[in-house]
Amino acid sequence: MSFVPGPSASRGGIIVQPTYFTSSLYVDSCREDIETLVQEFSQKCHENPIHSFSLFKSIWISSGWQWMHFKVFDAYARDAFLRVTIRLFIERLRSSESVLTRVGALYGVYVFYSTQPCTSAPGLHAVSGIEVPSDMLQSLLVLPSLLDTEQLSPLGPQVTNVLSQLVSSDAFYILPSSDLELYKLPREIFVPDREEDAVTAKTLPTARKRGRPSRRDKQKRANQAAAALETWLLQGACPAPDTSELHDDHDRVPVSISASRDAYMVQKRVMLDVLGRGESGREALRVANEAVLRRLREIDEMAASQGLEVGGEGGEKTGLARIEKVVGGMEEGSSGILGMVGDFFEAR
Known part of the structure; x- marks a missing residue:
């Protein structure tokens, strides 16, 4: 039985908000790391495809991915961290990617999902399924049939074994097609301070200062308001109306x-x-x-x-x-x- 994750930090503790993992700060960096991982695997697997899964594990460990699960401990933030990371691996399974890239992404999903800590004390939150859009799942299921060439045939048994283990354990949660863009990442775009100031300067006559106004700014505004009021009072009565209209x-x-x-x-x-x-x-x-x-x-x-x-x-x-x-x-x-x-x- 799984429970909805909630805030678990003690009073005064600092936790990472789930929106961080759906923002460009995490998504863009994680995409770069996944790109480096699958590209290195594709290059080395092209030279020696016989032991592809063992090759992938060695690259995984040498790149430091085995410590990825200890990045977040709070259950509320950890749930978003796990789901977003798996989703970023799933992105590389689309049919437009090369065969070796899709194999590397499949190995990445399998290893990351299967190595979630479950015996630590206290236990860490773990997701119980892999969310995959229906079109991505179809692309994944036909992957073994694409390995019947002479060069890629050694990959067939290992890819089939990994895929069958995920299917037999009912690990996949089928979602609507990715064409609907319901799972588009990142959701939040981080804008650096200098860039934000530059955008503000272009859209406004004068760029505003960030944060609360200082005591000097408040005094300056008060003096301007008093001067404007005094000028209005000194203008006297309004001019007589034009009788022609x-x-x-x-x-x-x-x-x-x-x-x-x-x-x-x-x-x-x-x-x-x-x-x-x-x-x-x-x-x-x-x-x-x-x-x-x-x-x-x-x-x-x-x-x-x-x-x-x-x-x-x-x-x-x-x-x-x-x-x-x-x-x-x-x-x-x-x-x-x-x-x-x-x-x-x-x-x-």
């Missing part, structure tokens, strides 16, 4: 009273001129004034019922009395409540 004035926010008054008076004259051109416009202006007056009277009554001071108690000097007088005089050509707002600005 009245339809855009609603998007502006004039600050000074004089600018607000001028903008309002211009817009009011334009609106009253449009409403005064026809009977329907004058009727709409009268209905709007009466609606405002009616609403103010309702508010006055509600306030009086609660004992609050209201506009009708002060006579003609109160706001309600002035509005009633202005609305009542609209028949004489007055603009009603709009005229009161204009008088307010004139008084200011």
